[in-house]
Amino acid sequence: MNRTLLTLTFCAAVVTGCSKKSSAPAAEPAAPATPVEPAPVEAEAPAPPPPPAAKQATATLAPTKKSKVTGTISFKEVEGGVEVTAAVENLTPGDHAYHVHEKGDCSAPDASSAGGHFNPGGHKHGAPDSEDRHEGDFGNLTAGKDGKATKTFVMKGITLGDQPTSIAGKGFIVHEKADDFKTQPTGNAGGRVACGVIELTP
Numbered sequence: 001m002n003r004t005l006l007t008l009t010f011c012a013a014v015v016t017g018c019s020k021k022s023s024a025p026a027a028e029p030a031a032p033a034t035p036v037e038p039a040p041v042e043a044e045a046p047a048p049p050p051p052p053a054a055k056q057a058t059a060t061l062a063p064t065k066k067s068k069v070t071g072t073i074s075f076k077e078v079e080g081g082v083e084v085t086a087a088v089e090n091l092t093p094g095d096h097a098y099h100v101h102e103k104g105d106c107s108a109p110d111a112s113s114a115g116g117h118f119n120p121g122g123h124k125h126g127a128p129d130s131e132d133r134h135e136g137d138f139g140n141l142t143a144g145k146d147g148k149a150t151k152t153f154v155m156k157g158i159t160l161g162d163q164p165t166s167i168a169g170k171g172f173i174v175h176e177k178a179d180d181f182k183t184q185p186t187g188n189a190g191g192r193v194a195c196g197v198i199e200l201t202p
């Protein structure tokens, strides 16, 4: 390459360099930032209050004098009544009446301290599914050869609240014999073989 050409090329480079504007396109002016409306925080619908926990209670049955019958009766308030779950042991095989009695007092050796059948409505004694019955008339439990009886059912017309129909704090009795659902006012169920007080679960 001769010197002249080199010079020209240099000059051209300089001229071009001097006059040439940057070919890079000017950055577009940033669009004015549109203030972004904060997405409206959706007001959380207040959660409906949880339904009150179903009231529950338990009666722990202790044997009366000369008896070995023990058991647990569990109660849970449900629509229209109370679900009853009974588990009783050391019974003689066959049917045994069981009732809610009016007093939560099992202190007497024969549990006579629990009084008569729970009867706030002033009815006659009867079967649990009959129209006329004491609110405490639960019917019969049937023990197998092993002396054990279990049963779960809903007893209508009773509660675990503050109402007159509440069985909370009342006595629970299992009897020696079957309830005949006729004899007044006891069902001719014989002696009391186990007694417990129906205590609300805190």
Ligand code: CU
Binding pocket: 097, 098, 099, 100, 101, 117, 173, 174, 175, 189
């Ligand atoms: Cu009874």
Ligand code: ZN
Binding pocket: 099, 117, 124, 125, 126, 133, 134, 136, 137, 185, 186, 187
């Ligand atoms: Zn009765």
